[in-house]
Each structure stands twice: as structure tokens, then as C-alpha cells.
Amino acid sequence: MPRTSTKGAAAAARVEPAYRLEDQVGFLLRRAYQRASSNLVERIGQYDLTAPQFATLARIHERGTLSQNLLGRLVAMEPANIRDVVLRLKKRRLVMTQRDPDDGRLILVSLTPSGTSLVSELLPIEIECTAKTLAGLNANEKRLLYELLGRLADS
Amino acid sequence: MPRTSTKGAAAAARVEPAYRLEDQVGFLLRRAYQRASSNLVERIGQYDLTAPQFATLARIHERGTLSQNLLGRLVAMEPANIRDVVLRLKKRRLVMTQRDPDDGRLILVSLTPSGTSLVSELLPIEIECTAKTLAGLNANEKRLLYELLGRLADS
DNA sequence: TTTTGATTGTTATGATCATAACGATTGGCA
DNA sequence: TGCCAATCGTTATGATCATAACAATCAAAA
Numbered sequence: 001m002p003r004t005s006t007k008g009a010a011a012a013a014r015v016e017p018a019y020r021l022e023d024q025v026g027f028l029l030r031r032a033y034q035r036a037s038s039n040l041v042e043r044i045g046q047y048d049l050t051a052p053q054f055a056t057l058a059r060i061h062e063r064g065t066l067s068q069n070l071l072g073r074l075v076a077m078e079p080a081n082i083r084d085v086v087l088r089l090k091k092r093r094l095v096m097t098q099r100d101p102d103d104g105r106l107i108l109v110s111l112t113p114s115g116t117s118l119v120s121e122l123l124p125i126e127i128e129c130t131a132k133t134l135a136g137l138n139a140n141e142k143r144l145l146y147e148l149l150g151r152l153a154d155s
Numbered sequence: 156m157p158r159t160s161t162k163g164a165a166a167a168a169r170v171e172p173a174y175r176l177e178d179q180v181g182f183l184l185r186r187a188y189q190r191a192s193s194n195l196v197e198r199i200g201q202y203d204l205t206a207p208q209f210a211t212l213a214r215i216h217e218r219g220t221l222s223q224n225l226l227g228r229l230v231a232m233e234p235a236n237i238r239d240v241v242l243r244l245k246k247r248r249l250v251m252t253q254r255d256p257d258d259g260r261l262i263l264v265s266l267t268p269s270g271t272s273l274v275s276e277l278l279p280i281e282i283e284c285t286a287k288t289l290a291g292l293n294a295n296e297k298r299l300l301y302e303l304l305g306r307l308a309d310s
Numbered sequence: 311t312t313t314t315g316a317t318t319g320t321t322a323t324g325a326t327c328a329t330a331a332c333g334a335t336t337g338g339c340a
Numbered sequence: 341t342g343c344c345a346a347t348c349g350t351t352a353t354g355a356t357c358a359t360a361a362c363a364a365t366c367a368a369a370a
Contacts, residue, residue: 021213023301024282024285025285025288025301026192028308029304032304034308035310050328051182075176080320081357083320084357088354103318104366105365105366106318107318129181133307133310146178146180152190153183153187155288155291189357192358193358205325232327233327233329238350259336260348
């Protein structure tokens with residue numbers, strides 16, 4: 001039986017800090033993300049869109065044409081990763097790219113008409129998915145969770 | 156300028172629910188997990204161990220010999236995924252496997268001596284990593300975060 | 311003007327993930 | 341005993357991830 005603190009017990013005993021996988025925040029975050037992600041795929045999976053793909057589309061929809069690199073930063077993906085996502089979306093004609101005439105390094109990414117219409121259709125659905133994922137929490141708990149997660153992510 | 160509620164304004168205007176990627180809990184969870192994971196790799200990366208690999212080792216350390224399938228469930232991995240992780244750990248002689256003599260379907264997984272010693276060495280380090288990830292939160296906030304994440308993951 | 315450093319994107323490698331289809335084994339049940 | 345559903349593990353496919361090394365482009369400084 002593990003003890004984390006004792007008084008007057010064997011003084012020389014080295015107290016191992018209790019380790020439980022369930023207490024590691026990374027493990028909890030991975031499982032919670034699994035849940036959120038599967039909720040989303042459950043609803044928009046028929047469109048063959050993954051959560052990162054949808055996040056990418058939503059960001060372009062919000063910002064308009066922008067460089068692939070900036071897009072990656074805005075959806076928290078490394079350059080190598082956002083490149084692959086853009087390629088897949090491009091193959092499906094949801095997104096199109098062009099070189100920036102003013103800066104030969106940049107690849108400008110924008111939504112195609114069908115990409116725009118798909119995003120518009122799915123935005124409300126993702127809002128519902130988020131609601132479903134948070135269904136067990138009241139308004140105050142949701143607000144707290146957002147604040148705490150935000151602090152973790154931005155730290 | 157988006158408005159979520161108006162009074163006496165154009166009554167027929169359909170009010171688009173405001174969508175912001177930052178408000179989608181899946182996006183927040185992904186970013187928070189990125190942070191937690193990179194904190195861990197920062198500390199135990201020299202051992203060439205990833206977060207899921209370490210979770211797997213820790214679970215075997217806690218439970219002792221167990222079947223690959225059960226191990227997967229206990230670390231939230233699909234059978235196909237835990238298989239790959241076990242193969243990699245096996246290749247590095249941190250883990251060993253044997254067929255269950257009583258049930259020919261099962262593959263029993265256990266730690267090797269060097270696996271055991273590595274886990275023992277790294278357990279306190281992961282506890283430190285979790286503390287670092289949560290550094291910006293006070294005790295009450297930590298407790299709340301755990302409870303809310305747990306409810307999300309188990310829902 | 312030339313050089314130097316920073317930024318952008320690509321390539322390569324390897325690990326995580328989910329899903330579906332499949333064979334082998336087991337255990338219960340007719 | 342013989343069948344049958346459930347369980348376990350594997351294979352295959354495709355998408356996410358991080359990291360490192362690299363070329364091209366740009367910008368600022370010498």
C-alpha cells in the first residue's frame with residue numbers, strides 16, 4: 001500500500017512518488033482528444049474529412065487567401081504536415097494554390113467554390129459536435145475547461 | 156461585423172452561429188496534447204521513447220504480464236496500434252512476449268529486466284513533466300482540469 | 311553590390327492513429 | 341459432439357504528427 005507521507009514512520013524509507021498513468025495529463029489529453037475527434041468523424045465522416053482537414057478549411061474560410069506556412073501556424077501544424085493536408089484537399093478540389101507574385105517563396109492557399117460551400121455546410125455541424133463532446137458539462141464548467149486548456153496550450 | 160443577437164433589427168436575418176476554431180474543444184485538446192507531449196519528449200527524448208511508448212511501459216510495470224489486447228485497452232490503443240508499439244519496444248529489448256499456454260489466442264507481454272530498470276528510472280521524470288505542463292495552474296485548477304478531462308474521456 | 315541570415319517550402323524517415331477485412335482460437339450451446 | 345459467436349491478433353490502407361536536412365527566395369547589412 002503506497003504512502004505519500006508518513007509521520008514518525010521509518011524515517012530512512014525513501015518515499016516513491018506515486019505514479020499512476022491516469023494522473024499524467026498527457027494521457028488524459030490524448031484520450032479526451034480521441035473522444036472529441038471521434039465525435040467529429042462520426043458526424044462529418046461521410047464527407048471523408050478528418051478533424052485536422054476541417055480545421056484547415058475553416059481557417060482558410062475565416063482568413064481568406066493566405067500562405068501555406070502561415071496557415072500551418074494558424075492550425076498548429078508543422079510545415080511538412082500542413083503541406084500534406086493541403087495536397088489532399090487540393091486533390092479533392094476543395095482548395096487551390098498559386099505562387100505569390102510578390103514573394104516567390106510563398107504558396108497562397110484559398111478555397112475553391114465547392115470548398116467554400118462545403119465549409120459553410122459543415123460549420124454548424126462542428127458546432128454541434130463540440131456541444132456533444134461537452135454535453136456532460138454545465139456552462140461554468142465549459143468556461144473553466146476552455147480557460148485551463150487555453151493556458152496549457154499557450155504556455 | 157458579426158452579431159449573435161439583435162433586437163428589432165432585420166427580423167428575417169438568419170443568425171449564423173458564430174464559429175471560431177479556437178472555440179472547438181477538439182482543436183484546444185489537440186494543441187494542449189501537443190504541448191504535454193513535447194514537454195515529455197524534451198525530457199525523455201534522449202532515451203528515444205515517445206509518450207505512447209512510455210505509457211505502454213508504465214502500464215506493464217504497473218500490471219505485470221498481461222495480454223497484448225488488454226494492454227492496448229489499458230493505454231487506449233487499437234489492436235493494430237498496440238501491436239506496432241510492442242514490436243518497437245521488443246526490438247529494443249525493453250519488452251518480451253510469449254504465447255499464453257492456456258489460450259492460444261493471447262500474446263503475453265512483459266518487461267525485460269532492462270525494461271523494468273528503465274521504467275523505474277523514468278517514472279519520476281514523467282511526474283516532473285506533468286508538473287511542468289501544469290505549472291501555470293494552482294492546486295484547485297489542476298483538480299478541476301483532471302475531473303473535467305476525465306469526464307470528457309469517459310463519456 | 312555582395313554577402314549573410316531568415317523565411318518558406320520540400321524531402322525523407324519514423325512513429326501514431328483509425329478502420330476494415332481476415333484467419334485462428336476459444337468457449338458456450340444445441 | 342458439432343456448430344457458432346466472440347475474442348485476439350494480423351495485414352493493409354491512408355491520415356496525422358515531429359524532426360532533420362536541404363534548396364530557393366527574400367531582406368537587410370556590410
